Amino acid sequence: DTAVSQTPKYLVTQMGNDKSIKCEQNLGHDTMYWYKQDSKKFLKIMFSYNNKELIINETVPNRFSPKSPDKAHLNLHINSLELGDSAVYFCASSLDRGRSEQYFGPGTRLTVT
Amino acid sequence: AQSVTQLGSHVSVSEGALVLLRCNYSSSVPPYLFWYVQYPNQGLQLLLKYTSAATLVKGINGFEAEFKKSETSFHLTKPSAHMSDAAEYFCAVANTGRRALTFGSGTRLQVQP
Numbered sequence: 001d002t003a004v005s006q007t008p009k010y011l012v013t014q015m016g017n018d019k020s021i022k023c024e025q026n027l028g029h030d031t032m033y034w035y036k037q038d039s040k041k042f043l044k045i046m047f048s049y050n051n052k053e054l055i056i057n058e059t060v061p062n063r064f065s066p067k068s069p070d071k072a073h074l075n076l077h078i079n080s081l082e083l084g085d086s087a088v089y090f091c092a093s094s095l096d097r098g099r100s101e102q103y104f105g106p107g108t109r110l111t112v113t
Numbered sequence: 114a115q116s117v118t119q120l121g122s123h124v125s126v127s128e129g130a131l132v133l134l135r136c137n138y139s140s141s142v143p144p145y146l147f148w149y150v151q152y153p154n155q156g157l158q159l160l161l162k163y164t165s166a167a168t169l170v171k172g173i174n175g176f177e178a179e180f181k182k183s184e185t186s187f188h189l190t191k192p193s194a195h196m197s198d199a200a201e202y203f204c205a206v207a208n209t210g211r212r213a214l215t216f217g218s219g220t221r222l223q224v225q226p
Contacts (some may be wrong), residue, residue: 004156033213040199041151045213056213092155099145099164099207102214104156 003027006091006107012111013081018043021076021108023091030096030105032074034066037088037107046089050096073079081112115140115206117187119217127225132176132191134220136204139185145207146187147214150177152200160202164186174198199224 004025012018025032033056034046047066048056051107063079074091091105120135123213145164149157161172168180178189189202203219 021223041219043157043203043216043219045215092157099209101147101159101162103159104149106156107154 004091004103005091006089006105006108009073009106010107010109010111012113014113015081015083017081018077018079018111019081020078021089021091021110023074023076023105025072025091025103025105027050027093027095027103029093030071031094032068033092033094034074034076035090035092035104037090039087043090047074047076056107076112081110083112085112086112114215114216115142115144115148115208117204117206117217119202119204119220121220122218123221123223125223125225126194128196129193132189132194133199134202134222136178136187136189136217137185138187138204138206140206141181142209146178146180147205147207148172148176148187148189149203149205149216150174150200151203151219159161160189188218190210194222194224196224196226198222 007022028091031050033048037043049068052068065077068074088107089109094100094102118137128198147162148160161170163180173175176191205214
């Protein structure tokens with residue numbers, strides 16, 4: 001049973017399109033995250049939700065909008081995709097907002113052409 | 114804010130040799146520190162974590178790390194490298210203010226036969 005799952009695993013699309021990435025966790029965790037990993041493998045937090053409430057919103061373009069329908073799901077919608085959005089996006093979850101370890105999904109490789 | 118620095122973007126060892134991956138942290142409060150491993154085209158997997166209970170932390174796959182406050186270090190070691198250890202390794206610190214992980218830039222471990 002996959003703890004943190006993401007769909008799709010690969011996403012290839014053209015500039016200007018709108019796309020979504022879905023994430024689900026079955027660990028019963030309260031907090032979920034979106035991270036972006038660039039081509040140099042650098043990982044950076046984008047958003048965090050705790051019990052469906054947005055608690056971290058880094059300096060991310062408004063084209064990126066997270067949505068948490070319930071505490072087991074955190075989706076990422078991206079409008080008007082740009083070449084620079086190409087990256088691997090990871091979803092993660094943790095037990096609480098504190099300093100507990102995070103569990104990561106397998107990632108979604110987004111390629112914008 | 115807390116941060117981590119990983120020294121050496123690439124480390125190459127022979128199979129059976131000692132693995133040493135370096136991580137230094139910066140934190141004004143007692144840090145929570147983590148090591149994650151990322152195999153090619155996969156998500157991040159937790160290797161071990163330090164939460165101030167014991168300075169020597171044992172993780173999965175024979176890895177361990179020692180927290181040294183005087184050196185602000187949390188280096189990852191394994192006595193004998195195996196080919197399957199080849200991967201990208203990330204050190205991370207739990208950012209108490211933002212409740213997210215701040216990652217180092219990663220170290221790619223190569224294991225030569």
